[in-house]
Amino acid sequence: MSGMTLTFRGKAGTMVDMSAILPERLAGRTVETVAGLPLPCGGGQSTVGDMFDLSAGDAAEGLLIRPIGAVLQRVGAGMTSGRILVDGDVGGHAGAGMGGGQLRIEGDAGEALGGALPGLPLGMRGGLISVGGSAGDRVAERMRRGIIVVDGAVGAFAAGFMVAGTLAAGRGCGPHPGFGMRRGTLLLGRPQDTAPDNFADGGTRDWLFLHLLRRALQGTGSWVERAGTTRAHRFIGDVAEGGHGEILAMA
Amino acid sequence: MTEMRINGVRIEDTFAEAFPMTYTRLVITADTPAWVDAATSSLTGFATSVIGCGCEAAVERLLTAEETPDSRPGAAVMIFGMSTGDLAKLVVNRVGQCIMTSPGSACYAGLLEGTKRIPLGGGLRYFADGHQISKKFGDRRFWRLPVMDGEFVCEDSVAVAKGIGGGNFLILAASHRLCLAAAEAAVAAIRPLPGIILPFPGGVVRSGSKVGSKYKALIASTNTRFCPTLRAVEPETLLTPDVEAVLELVLDGTDEAAIRTGMRAGIAAATAGGTAAGVLAITAGNYGGKLGPHHFHLREVMA
Incomplete structure (x- = not known):
């Protein structure tokens, strides 16, 4: 990946708010300018240059972030364009409220991946988040549009209050999936025979649109690309919210 | 000379x-080449001349499963009309009556960039009586309409261009x-x-x-x-x-x-x-x- 590289050099375990480090905000800026930008971290204020080693390159071409033990919160939150690649794990609210662009996390993600930032009514509004590892609770909470694909498992309350969009979790999810879901799709890579609470059993069949999802994810290397079938068990819900959402468990 | x-x-x-005309291109898929033929024959029927039919349409070429959005056999169909407005009415009617009705069929935009866009699934979605599902993958929006053999998948709209x-x-x-x-x-x-x-x-x-x-x-x-x-x-x-x-x-x-x-x-x-x-x-x-x-x-x- 060409573009700008940020390699963490602070103390392991330091919590850093990365919501200001977005490709669209850094595009065209020099390394020196970026290094001088303020960066909330560890309960105080620092600068990007104090916390990261920066390589020369234009963030418009993409951002490569190497966490090296840092707890990076809100990576890609609010991003509308461009590309971020994280070579490691991220903390909570990665891609929260994201409106476009691509966020790739090679490791694990924390809670509220692609969800809503505190106090805001909607989660992710567009773009693509792909995670090579697993993700925490409340993934895709209040999500409005876009795709989140997680190769591992996601935690509790996945796709909670989802308005629309697609969350695909390769190794299934924790309890209470689709709680309060209005529309949208939670796709699980594991079979499931029993309907979650407030979901109705819609039966098993081949789903043509999953071919379209697979095409959309071409090149990401995600589990959806590798899935050999489009046959899935459909659960319709949350019926308390009108029942237009769905959980699809691959057969 | x-x-x-x-x-x-x-x-x-x-x-x-x-003469200048306005055209669009649709990609029609189905479970088998025979059902692609059934759907496209219906879609392009009575479409020889704008004078009497309102539009002119035919299969441009057959598509392999590797070439279609849903990895099934398909065909590219071109439809020509005298104006964008004419084409908008004719295409949505023909897709609704000839493709949506054909078993296992799906309909996608075969022309993604052009002068304007005309509705496909965006016009047909109301047939689903509130059960339609929109899926937006990248820049393309698709509609899933529940029908008796499963779901009719149809792209939201298609571009038109000058031909x-x-x-x-x-x-x-x-x-x-x-x-x-x-x-x-x-x-x-x-x-x-x-x-x-x-x-x-x-x-x-x-x-x-x-x-x-x-x-x-x-x-x-x-x-x-x-x-x-x-x-x-x-x-x-x-x-x-x-x-x-x-x-x-x-x-x-x-x-x-x-x-x-x-x-x-x-x-x-x-x-x-x-x-x-x-x-x-x-x-x-x-x-x-x-x-x-x-x-x-x-x-x-x-x-």
Whole structure:
């Protein structure tokens, strides 16, 4: 990946708010300018240059972030364009409220991946988040549009209050999936025979649109690309919210 | 200009006159090639001429499973109309009545960029009575409509672009059988080419028309100058005594280059057997150059 590289050099375990480090905000800026930008971290204020080693390159071409033990919160939150690649794990609210662009996390993600930032009514509004590892609770909470694909498992309350969009979790999810879901799709890579609470059993069949999802994810290397079938068990819900959402468990 | 002959076949010093049209391209898929054929046959039925049908449509080419969005067999269909507004009404009606009704079918945009967009699933989604599901993958929105065999998947909209309709050439032959054989060879040569359709039955027209009629209600009537049976009584006949049948190929295409390539391939195929195969001359239909801005001079096309 060409573009700008940020390699963490602070103390392991330091919590850093990365919501200001977005490709669209850094595009065209020099390394020196970026290094001088303020960066909330560890309960105080620092600068990007104090916390990261920066390589020369234009963030418009993409951002490569190497966490090296840092707890990076809100990576890609609010991003509308461009590309971020994280070579490691991220903390909570990665891609929260994201409106476009691509966020790739090679490791694990924390809670509220692609969800809503505190106090805001909607989660992710567009773009693509792909995670090579697993993700925490409340993934895709209040999500409005876009795709989140997680190769591992996601935690509790996945796709909670989802308005629309697609969350695909390769190794299934924790309890209470689709709680309060209005529309949208939670796709699980594991079979499931029993309907979650407030979901109705819609039966098993081949789903043509999953071919379209697979095409959309071409090149990401995600589990959806590798899935050999489009046959899935459909659960319709949350019926308390009108029942237009769905959980699809691959057969 | 000196006389031009190909394998002894006379190429008349005239031109085909063609018109600007608006077109779109749809990709239709189904479970098997046979069901693709069923769906596209219905979609492109009664779509030979804008004069009587409102649009002109045909399969541009068949698609392999690797080429379609849902990895199933498919076909690219081009539909030509006189305006974006006309096309918008015709396309959504045809997709609704001919594709949505066809078992296992799906409909996608085959033209992603153009002057405007017209609705596909965006217009048909209400059929689902509130159970429609929208999925947006990247920049493309699709609709999933519950139907009796599962779901009808249809792209939200498709682009339209400026194209050309009415490219043509006529084959003059010594017998009906030989004329038809030459026309079939021309169709076979044109069909694999991209960006062109032959909207008439089998790709061939036998009832070429002229503008106007002795009957006031008609805007077009049989092209008497090319009717062999009227040769003796039609003062302006363009047929020599040895011509027993005339067939026309009409080409609609994305641009002048596509039409030109198609005409050249078709005429080359039609004249390949030469006069020995009974093909006597190739000519073209025009209105004196006053109606259509696109002129395809046969001798330039074949030069």
